[in-house]
Amino acid sequence: MNVLLPINLPKPAASAPWRLEVSHGVILAGLFVVGCGLAQAQVVPGQPSVLDTIAKWTPVLAKGFVFNLAISFVAMTIGTMAGFFLGAAQISLLAPVRGGAWLTMNFFRNAPWLVLLFYCMFLIPFQVTIFGKTIPIPDWTKATLGLALPVMANVAEVVRGAIQSIPTTQWEAASSLAFNRRQALWMIIIPQCIKRMLPPWMNLYAILTMSTVLASIVGVDEMMTQTQRALSAEARPGLLLAFYSYVLLWFFAYCYPIARWTVRLEARYAVRQ
């Protein structure tokens, strides 16, 4: 009877995308405890304790973290909207549109995020004058745009993949009901893609959030920048490990639930397809 059973193929090598797990949080927490312990050992009499110092700076760091979140929200929104059109452009019937979209996507998907960030910081002027009115462009706007570019390219790839995963018979059914291509795409194909796009999209958001700290390099007042300021104000090298692992814990606390939720959604949609 063996022949009737499905062949037991060896499981494919673990190619699952990298995910946050509880163990990462435990490691980070451990790092934080060790960092605090080391720092505490270096405290000289008269200095405030490590935990007191961290507590003192927490409101400042939290303000920076809000900035990280703001950048991530705006970059994700812009990147997603642009990415939808870039992804849809890749199935255009016009070869130049298709080619251009493909080139754009691959350029921004493969360029290092930091390089794109620098490009936006230095290529976009710090202010523009329109009709005699001078509008300043703050650094964080430019940083947000710089991060939105790779997001756009990654969303485009997710959208393209999802569109192509819908059976062509759906296109056929749509066209024999006299839908035009654009209607078929936006009313029939893309709504079916949303489910399968959600998990990779959320994954991308978690990656983006973690990448917002790159903005510190170009001088945006986000959490990382504030941490560096706090450290130089304290001028106690012993605090380094404690502070940085503290920042990591903040990001972990924010991104971990997203990662878990993504895993759950993936499991749900993997079964019901």
Added chain:
Amino acid sequence: MTDSIDPIVEVRDVHLSFGTTEVLSGVSFDVRKGGVVCIIGPSGAGKSTLLRCINGLVPINQGTIRVARFQVNALKTDAEKIALRKEVSMVFQQYNLFPHKTALENVMMAPIHVLREDPKEVRERAVALMAKVGLQTKQDAYPGELSGGQQQRVAIARSLAMRPEVMLFDEVTAALDPETVKEVLNAIKELAREGMTCILVTHEMRFARELAHEVIFTDGGKIVESAPPAELFDHPKQERTKAFLSQVL
């Protein structure tokens, strides 16, 4: 104007190849308004492709196809093809319902967004069509919650909602279990009796015999023989037809 043109479908010497494979090599036939034509034949005879040529999904290499006032082979732009497809509806073997919409929404979508009709009127018509195919209780079900036969009947209602001149059925019962085949065939039967022009690709010989005005037997991209069902099934002239029928009957 449209209504006075007869025959409503005119296929003349159609040739089509995919690469070096010849799929259709000189197919000609007519369908009168209100006529029911069944196309039978072995797999790979080009039956489904022929249907796809009639509604312009697959462009032909040579020959002419006319449906009502549309010269299908001369349609170039999407807009022209869309105008044709408003008159010619197709029902598929795999139903191809839109899984993210309820049954009723599936029926309503095209009239509202393509024909730009009043949603209220379309809704009334869709409800009536759902009742007509015997699914008045399933309006709010999603395709995934329906059986194959039910899905196929929704697909028929969806096509009918466009109020087409011609309906094409591409092996619509081939994916169904024997019990549900009947419910789908009954829906088609009713349509045919109401005078809808139907072209069916089918393997249901009894159904073809009962319903068709003309049966066309195709093989190897050619029409081997075509005749009224009583003649073709009982007194086939060609050896190839006899051989095929002896296998399937």
